[in-house]
Structure formats: C-alpha cells, structure tokens
Amino acid sequence: LLAEYLGRSRGALATPEDVTVCTSVTDGVRRLCHALRAEGITAVGCEEPGWTRLRDVIRAAGLDPVPVRTDGGGLRVADLAGHGGLRAVLTSPAHQFPLGSVLAPERRAALLQWARQVDGVVLEDDYDAEFRYDRRPVAALQGMDPSRVVLFKSLSKILSPALGIGWIVAPPRWTRHLHRSDQTATQPPTLDQLAFATLLESGAYDRHLRACRKRYRDRRDALVRALVEELPGAPVSGIAAGLHLILRLPAEVDTAAVVRAAGARSLRIADLAAYHATEDHADHGLVLGYGNLADGMVDEAVGHLRAAIEAGSR
Template sequence: HHLIQGQPDAGSFPRTAWLAAARRALTAAPNDAFGPGDPRGRIELRRALADYLARARGVRTDPERIVVCSGFAHALRLLFGTAGSGGGVLRGPLAVEAYGLGFHRSILDAARVRTVPLPLDEHGARVEELAAMTGPVRAVLLTPAHQFPTGGPLHPERRAAVVDWARTHSGLVLEDDYDGEFRYDREPVGAVQGLDPERVVYVGSVSKSLSPAVRLGWLVLPEHLVDAVVTAKGEREAWASAPDQLTLAELIESGQYDRHVRRMRQRYRRRRDQLVAALAEHAPHITVTGIAAGLHAVLRLPPGTEASAVKAAAWHGVGLEGLASYRHPAATATAPDGLVVGYATPPEHAYAAALDALCRALPPA
C-alpha cells in the first residue's frame, strides 16, 4: 500500500477532456505555433494562466510577466542556477521553512545556495525572524497556502509581515503554491503574490492538479526579473512542448480544467474524510492535522515513536514517511513526532485496505 505523499491519483487523469482539448487547440493553432516560439512560453497559455490564477488564486499579473517552465524543480533551477552553471538569477543565501522537500534542498545545494531554516509553529513559518538573520538573506521560500509537510496555512498577519520585510529589505518572497487548488474546509487562501506582485515570485504547476507526467509549470514574476529568467532559460531544448502548452490553455479556457479540479477536490476530500473516520474508530488517541487542504495529512505521534511507526507500517505493507525525513539538517527546533500520509495516491479499490493496514501499524494509546 502506497501512502507516500506528493502524488495525485494517476488513474484520474482526464484523458477524454485532454484529448478533446488537444484536438481543438491544434486545429485552431496558428502555423507559428509549430515554429521556434517564445522563451516565455505560448501566449495562449500565458493568457489563460493570467486569467485563471487571478480567478482561482488571487494572483495579479499579466501574460508578459509569466514564464512557462516544466515544473517547480525547473523553476528553482532557473532562479538559482544548476551545478556548474555559474549561478542563476538570484544570489546569496535563501531562507527556507525548517521542514520541506529534501529534493528541493538538493537542487539548491547543487547550485551552491546556502539555505537557512526558519522555525515553524501552528501559524506557519516564523517570518518575523527574517529581519534578525545574519548574512545577507534577501529571499525566502515559503509554502503559504498549506505548509509542506506540516500542513497549516501561513497566518494572515505573517503573510502581511513577510511582504513588509521584502519591501523594507529589497527582499523577495518565493511562493510555492504546490496544491493551492485543493482546499476543503473554508474559502480558499489566496496567493501571497496578490499582496505585492513586485516582491513575490509565484510558482505553480499541474503536477498535483493534473499529473506529474505533464511537465508544465509557471513562474509569475516581478517585472524586473522577467528578462533575467528568460535569459536563464536558454536554448529551446529546455522549453516545455508547445502542443502541450496549447492543450493546457484550451483545457483552462474551455472550463474543463476547473471541472477536473472540482471533481478531484471532491474525491480527495472524500478520501481525507475516510482517513479521519478510520482514525477516529481505530486510533482515537492519534491527532490528525493539516487536513484543511492538500493531498496529505500529518498524524501526530507520542514522542519517540516516529521511527518505529514507520517501520511497523512497512511491516504491515504500508509505505509512508515520518516528519523527520523532511527536517532541514540545520534546523534547531524540531516538530513533534509524526507520520506524513498521502491519501491521494492509492487507486480507489485499494484505499480502504491501505487505511486498515495503516491503523494496525500505529502505536497503541
């Protein structure tokens, strides 16, 4: 049973809608769509995204400030460079959340970017500590809609405070909006980018909403960074496929993308509710957090039981991860013990069995 976070249900890719959108998009596409193209990405997609992100996430931008990339990792490489590339667009150390994706840290390590961990609490990253950081920390990478992996949104006061910090220190906020569409319990939390489009780089992709196999993402940039990012993008080999961009644009324009996201939101919400119900029944002593949004939840465990719970889960045939594997190596304050449970991945027919096995693996009260 696979309860690793970060993967949507592969069986739910909207094949029919994607095929129909591709047919319409390619029929209507001008001939120049099959020529060398624009390093920022197809104008059809950038227009569709400007419109969609304003509507769905409160992002304020125009198509000229959007650069299409092939996902969040590519965005990081454009901004910070790669091993041996002599650096990207941004220089200097980067503040990051004390818990985050090791894969992202390894990209930054490879680009020789020093990352400085920001502690977390129940209101998200403690952004008030940015001002006191030694060394020229001028940029911070955050997951404001749904902290990854601990799960809460960044408190409204802190959202305002981090934008203030960026204004006063000529700083930059990098906003990783990896699953902003999947909010279940209240009105969506809008993008921090809407508070100050010139101080926030907003990054999104279709990895969670459609599929990680569709290599499409986007950077919504302050005006002063657009040219540098386009230059960093370089030759055409690194650009996302134009037919895919046209297809996604058509999927968004036709309303099918919204329909798909709505359908998936209902499905994942149902799965989240099943997880919460199973725990309430079989392990009422375990608190489940981070469930207002996203595709994963965190199960809080008694101190000192995390490693053995991960082992017990493996013994019961359940693959999942403990919170410790997401901790920044230099983080001082640590989060309580916990398990990160991805409830989006298993196929529908295998989900109930995966939950049963998970409950059997949890430490007793």
C-alpha cells in the same frame, strides 16, 4: 490565457509577459536560484520543516538553504530578523508542507514588509492551493505585492507529474533575467501546452478541478474517520486541504520503525522528522498522503498502519 486564469482563480496580478513556462516547481525554483545568484543573493530561507527536494535544488544552484521555523501559523516571519543578510525566502503560504498550516494574515503582511525592507524576494510555492475543502482557498501572496513575490506552480498535483508543465510568475526584473540567462532550458512539449490551453479555454480544467476537490475531500474525510476509530490516541493535524495530513504519535513510538513496518505491508508513509533540516525540533509523527489511495482501500490501509504502529511501539 494562463495569466487571466491565475488572476481569476488565485488572485494573482500578472500579464502574459510576467509568465515563464517551465517543467515543474523544482525546475522553476532552480532557474530563479541561478538568477538570484547572478544578482549577488547567496542564501534562501526555507521553511523548517519543508520539502527536502527544494532545499536540494537551492543547494545545487550554489545557494545556502537557511532553515526558518514554521508553526501552526506558517512561517515564523519574525525569525527572519535573526538571519542577517538574508534577502530571499521560500514559503508555501496557502498550505505549508508538511505541517499543513496556512500563513496567518498578519504574517503575510509582515513577510512582504520584510522583503521591502531588505530589498528581497519571496518565492511562493503554490503547489496544492486549489485543494481546500472547508472554505475557498486563500489568495496567492503574489497578488498582494507582485513586485516582491515570485509565484511557482505546476500541474503535477492536478493533472499528472508526467505532463511536465509548470510556470513562474515573476516581476519584470527577474523575468528578464530568466529569459536572458536560461534560453537553453528544457520546455514542455508544445503539443502538451496547447492541450492545456484548450482545457483552460473550454472550462474543462475548472470542471476537472471541481471533480478532484470532491473526490479528495471525500477521501480525506473517510481517512480521518478511520484514523479516529482505529487510532484514537494519535491525533490528526493540518487544515482540511491538499493531499496529505499529519498523524501525531506518542513520543515512545519509534516513527522510523513504523515507516519500515508499514513498507513491509506495502504501505508507503513518511516520517515527519525526515522533512526537518535540523534535529532541534519536537515534531513526532507521520506524513500520510492520500492522493493515490483508492477509496475502497482506506479502511484496509489504516488497519495496516495500526499494525505498523503497534510494531513500532514494542
């Protein structure tokens, strides 16, 4: 059922035997990293900037997370040639976190070509691909070469992180290793899995997704309008997708001070610099999540944000 749904909704090529259920994307990446290590792979390329938690998971599994730069076209695939011996890379091609870019078509093809040349594997984090508001989401990279791509997904952004259901879609080589080496791994409760299966089979899951897309699209539009009105000197970047956007700030603004001032106003935001593994970057801005922002609180939140930025500019 899940394999069929992934083929229909994400363009994935998978049989039920290719799908391994896990509790989250971090859990799935942890499991695969242990399999990679057992096969002699010692490092994983990671988007720079990228989700810090996955870098930590890779490191905890005994592998070296190698920063690979990203830009407006997603992962800079050409940079992989500068990392000799690298055979695995983690990427979020449908909607890069945190920059909000999409992996360009020519880079998608180049990434798969790189994986074939080095006998490597691409770890695809498909964390929020369903939430694209200006067009249909790009298909999963896994569908272009299921022999070289491992797809990770969970229900945390769509239903709830508390549900604890995710999955790994992997080629037989890695699936066999996952099943053989991780038989004691924690599994989502059977009742929760059955409930999710019922949602898929009945069409309720698709209806829920359509409702979520409209709600988040409207919220994002309202947030962008408010930011343009209140902070015209701070441009917004990132495609119309997902549950976050980037607010670029002038270089003279102390982003760390802005984050602290916002926290004092009960507004939780993140410094874009916090997602970098290196200090050699020019990114200067804030990551604004709107998934948990009440629709009626958008204008008030932006007012608090403006006050925090003013405090950070002194």
